[in-house]
Amino acid sequence: xxxxxxxxxLTGKFSMLHMGHINFIHQAATQCDNLIVVLSHSDKxxxxxxxxxxxxxxxxxxxxxxxxxxKIVGIDETDIPEYPNGWESWSNLVKEKIGSNLDFIFTSxxxxxxxxxKHFPGQKIVLIDPExxxxxxxxxxxxxxxxxxxxxxxxxxxKDFLKKVCIxxxxxxxxxxxxxxxxxxxxxxxxxxxGRTYCERDLHGDEDLLVYEDYGTIAARRFDMEQxxxxxxxxxxxxxxxxxxxxFFCLMYHGRENQLATAYAELEQYDxxxxxxxxVEFVEDGLRKNRDRKFTRELFERMLFNYAERKGSKxxxxxxxxxERLNQSIDAVDELLAQPMSLK
Numbered sequence: 001x002x003x004x005x006x007x008x009x010l011t012g013k014f015s016m017l018h019m020g021h022i023n024f025i026h027q028a029a030t031q032c033d034n035l036i037v038v039l040s041h042s043d044k045x046x047x048x049x050x051x052x053x054x055x056x057x058x059x060x061x062x063x064x065x066x067x068x069x070x071k072i073v074g075i076d077e078t079d080i081p082e083y084p085n086g087w088e089s090w091s092n093l094v095k096e097k098i099g100s101n102l103d104f105i106f107t108s109x110x111x112x113x114x115x116x117x118k119h120f121p122g123q124k125i126v127l128i129d130p131e132x133x134x135x136x137x138x139x140x141x142x143x144x145x146x147x148x149x150x151x152x153x154x155x156x157x158x159k160d161f162l163k164k165v166c167i168x169x170x171x172x173x174x175x176x177x178x179x180x181x182x183x184x185x186x187x188x189x190x191x192x193x194x195g196r197t198y199c200e201r202d203l204h205g206d207e208d209l210l211v212y213e214d215y216g217t218i219a220a221r222r223f224d225m226e227q228x229x230x231x232x233x234x235x236x237x238x239x240x241x242x243x244x245x246x247x248f249f250c251l252m253y254h255g256r257e258n259q260l261a262t263a264y265a266e267l268e269q270y271d272x273x274x275x276x277x278x279x280v281e282f283v284e285d286g287l288r289k290n291r292d293r294k295f296t297r298e299l300f301e302r303m304l305f306n307y308a309e310r311k312g313s314k315x316x317x318x319x320x321x322x323x324e325r326l327n328q329s330i331d332a333v334d335e336l337l338a339q340p341m342s343l344k
Contacts (some may be wrong), residue, residue, distance in 0.1 A: 011094070016056070020138065031106070104126055178325060223267065
C-alpha cells in the first residue's frame with residue numbers, strides 16, 4: 001500500500017454472517033481506501049460445527065471476493081478471556097496480525113470506544129450505526145430463530161443451514177417428477193438424477209457401457225451439482241437420488257459398491273428421505289433394465305434403512321397413485337419445515 005492511502009479495520013465474531021454485518025463492512029469500506037476485517041474466533045464459543053472458523057472465513061471471503069480493497073483475516077482468541085475481559089491479550093493478537101499503524105477503527109459498539117482508545121492509540125475511532133437503524137438484526141436473534149430471520153442471511157450462509165430432502169426408490173417409481181413438483185411447491189431448487197444424464201450424454205444412451213469406475217464419476221459430479229444448487233435454495237433443497245443410490249446400482253450391476261461413491265455417501269447428509277415404493281406401473285424409457293422389483297426392492301430397502309439409521313436421517317415411505325404420493329410427500333416436507341430452527 002502506498003503511504004497516502006488510508007487503511008481502516010474492524011472486527012467481529014460473524015456467528016453467523018448476516019446483512020447487518022455486510023452493511024457495516026460496506027459502510028466502513030467507503031470511508032477508507034483499504035479495509036481489514038478481523039474475524040475473531042473462539043473454539044469455546046459454539047458447539048455447532050456449522051459455526052466453525054473455516055465456515056465463517058469462507059462466508060466472509062466469498063461475500064467480499066469481488067472487492068479487493070477489503071481483506072479478511074482471522075485471529076484465534078480461544079485461549080484468552082471472553083469479552084469484555086481480555087482486552088490486553090486480544091489487542092496484542094490483533095496487532096500481531098495487522099500491525100498497529102492504521103488510520104481508522106470502525107465499530108458499532110459505543111461501549112468499545114474506551115477499550116480501543118486505550119489499546120490502539122492514534123487511530124481514529126468511527127462509530128457506524130450504533131442504534132442499528134440501517135439493518136436491524138443480530139447474529140443472536142438469527143441463531144435463536146433461523147426460520148424467522150432466514151432472509152437476513154446471504155445465500156453463502158443459508159446453504160449451510162438448509163434442510164435437505166432426498167427422493168429415493170427403485171426404478172420407475174416417479175422420483176424425478178416428484179422431486180420437481182416438491183421443489184416448485186416450495187419455491188426452491190432441486191438436483192436432478194445425474195446417473196441418467198451421464199448415460200445419455202457420456203455413454204450416448206447406452207447403459208450397457210457403464211463400467212465400475214463410472215459410478216465414482218457419477219457420484220462426484222452429482223455432489224458438485226448439489227453444492228451449486230444449495231446456493232439458490234430457499235430453506236429446503238430437493239435431491240433426486242444420491243451417492244447411496246449410485247452404490248445401489250453399482251452393487252446390482254458389478255457385485256460391489258464403488259469406493260468413491262461410498263466416500264461421497266459419507267459426505268452427504270439428508271434430513272429426510274422420501275422413499276417411493278414400487279406400487280406404480282413400470283414405465284419403459286430405454287434406460288431401465290431391472291423389472292424384477294422384488295429383488296431390487298429388498299436390496300434397496302436394506303441399503304436405505306441401514307444408511308439412514310447410521311446417518312441419523314428420517315425415512316418416510318410413500319405409496320399409492322401419483323396424486324397420493326404427491327400429497328403424502330408435501331405433508332412430510334411440511335412437517336420437516338415446521339420444526340424449530342435454532343442454534344446455541
